[in-house]
Amino acid sequence: MNRIFGAAWTALVLALGALRRSPLRASLTAFGILIGVAAVTIVVALGEGATQQVSGRIDSMGENALMVMPAETLKSGVRDERAVGILTEGDADALAEEAPAIEKAAPLLFSSAQVAWRDANTPTMIVGSKRAFFDIRRWKLASGSVWNVSSETLGEKVCVVGVTVQQNLFGAEDPVGQVLRIGRHPFRIVGVLEPKGQGPFGNDQDDVVVMPVSTLRAKLLSTLPGQVGRILLQGATPDSAAEVERQAAAILRQRHGLTEGAENDFRIRSQEDFRRRQEGILGTLRTLLLSIALVSLIVGGIGVMNIMLVSVTERTREIGIRLAIGAREIDILFQFLVEAVVLSLFGGAAGALLATLAVRSIASALSWEMGVSTDALVVALLTSTTLGVTFGFFPARRAARLDPIVALRRE
Template sequence: MLSALLTGVRLAILSITRSTLRAGLTILGILIGVAAVVTVTALGAGARDQVSSQIEGMGSNVIMVSPQSAAASGARGALGSGVRLTEDDGKAILREAVSVSAFTPALRSGGQVMAGDKNWLTQFIGGNRSFFKVRNWKVARGAEWDEHDEATKAKVCILGSTVAEKLFGNEDPVGRHVRMGRYSWRVVGVLESKGEAPFGGDQDNMVLLPIGSMRGRLMRTAPGFAGVLLISATSAETTQRAVQQIDSILRQRHRIIEGREPDFWIRTQQEFQAMQGAIYGLLTVLLVCIAAVSLVVGGIGVMNIMLVSVTERTREIGIRMAIGARANDIMTQFLVEAVFLALIGGVSGALAGVGLIHFLGDTLGWPMKLDPTALTVAVMTSALTGIAFGFFPARRAAGLDPIVALRHE
């Protein structure tokens, strides 16, 4: 068997060197297919890991409570209004839920922020001092606002790094003033850069303010109103227990009748992570399937060249049979040749894929993660492609009548 394989490899090399252009084009088809599969797999794995890392950076024990419409939940509310969450809801949760360590009400709106003759479109986010702990935000320059600022609804703010750069360039904005709405706000700090958000968007393009100051000056909402409640469980392990406690407390406070849908949603970071994992997993599978089409096309190329090769070498096959070669020997010879072609394309494609991964990652900054398992599977798949698409030509060669083959010109 080993002798037949070695003979097959030797004859395969001779066949390739006799028609290098044709063999090269066949190898190119496999190369493109394998390179595409390797690159797409790395892109999917890299994107999935990047989003997971960003979500974990927000805190694996973060819980978000948001309202849903009164009509959807069946809860009572003012005529023509939806159900609202309040800061008192958050205080009750912090007081009664033993698995909760901190909470912050949060408001969000968008608008222009101006400094001198520069202006920038950004988002305003209001929260209390616990916002920094719950969302795992850290101040790079300056400091957080203090309790006095919060109690007096002072006009102070903390800039995201993108906003600071757009308005002040390389200058230190701490102590300077910016204009939002009709008011001048003193900058007390600049946040550490967070980069891109898990589902898109620049996390650093924002201005953080005390929620009381934002309610009174930028949004004009009712006292105590909270768009959402961001809650921190005591640990990642107690998150689900905290969710149950929050659900029970809010049902009681909002007088949700048993059996009715609540007037609020509760979501955890683990749920966001599972959702994005499912999305990226499906997307990766779809992209790999699309990339695999080119591998199938390469396989068809292998079958085509092998059929041509069988036709051209019919007399050679007849001579080998005449001097004692069995049908299995002929079949092995052409199968080995097909696999050899596919493996050259597979290995070359894997190397090309690795190069493309480094190029896209280093030059364009795409999230790429090279998976050795995917690399191995891609090369093995190319070998299987050679077997699958080389079987029919090999069988045809093995089934030739020696006498007819010897008469072939």
């Protein structure tokens, strides 16, 4: 055991001495490992952070939420305008009343417009819906209140605004009771939403004006009477998504007059569907970036091997002397392997430190909650060690197999 530790210590001392004699070469070689390790670590951290962000934003869609949308293509993949379904407020009401698994349903219409108050104006998203929309999305009000049921029935020109719209138009002033203009129509503000941040698709959920769906359709859009763009559903229980989808499909097929065997003219998507789709996209992007980062890591390893081969060539006489005075092939092999591992570990440690600082800066800039985990740092160091052993083995074996007589003749 003492012999093993002694040999390891000797190899480490010789390795450090060799690196000190060529600091510039050692630094440039370690830099290749640094870039590779930093790139891999940053990609992994960003992937985990992005996944958490997507999951959180999809959860912000609402509690036990599903979305009903018109179908746009046939299953054959051929677009057919006749296959485009039309959803109505009546569909939303029927789903809420007839499906036991559905707690609430809210029709949705979307538009965008320039909204103005006095001399200020700003472009924003316009959402038309019903009171149930706020409950499903869990959108709370910072001030004021949601419009009443009669406003929906009569199509009154009332609205609730997001905090971004408030800041852009009113600054610090409370806008409740004020009248803003959308096109040539005045709308009375009855409430202001609490801040919500980004939505599931990266949109600013606070840059929004919400009004009764009947008002949006009559005043700002040219759609068929009762037509809506989507229907937002809320399941009665957290695990009711499959049953909600089944019951909703049955009711809509009946209401739309679809015969047995006919394709649905609507689509139903749960939060899990959106999550899988987004995570699939992120997974593909992460794999691509990780592949590029791994290539840089391999290039760094090849750099270590090349430098070690040069080192073996330059130190041929030194190797011959060691072999002549009794050093074994395994001692020479171990010496150069340790040198390659130390070089790689320096680069790996520096890369892990650089990645940690970079991830913190990115997280701060994007307002994400993410960081480099301890496991990632351990993996970075293990990867560096593996690179050192893998790419240092060939030069080390070449050094160990030198003929001492031939090596001593080398000037």
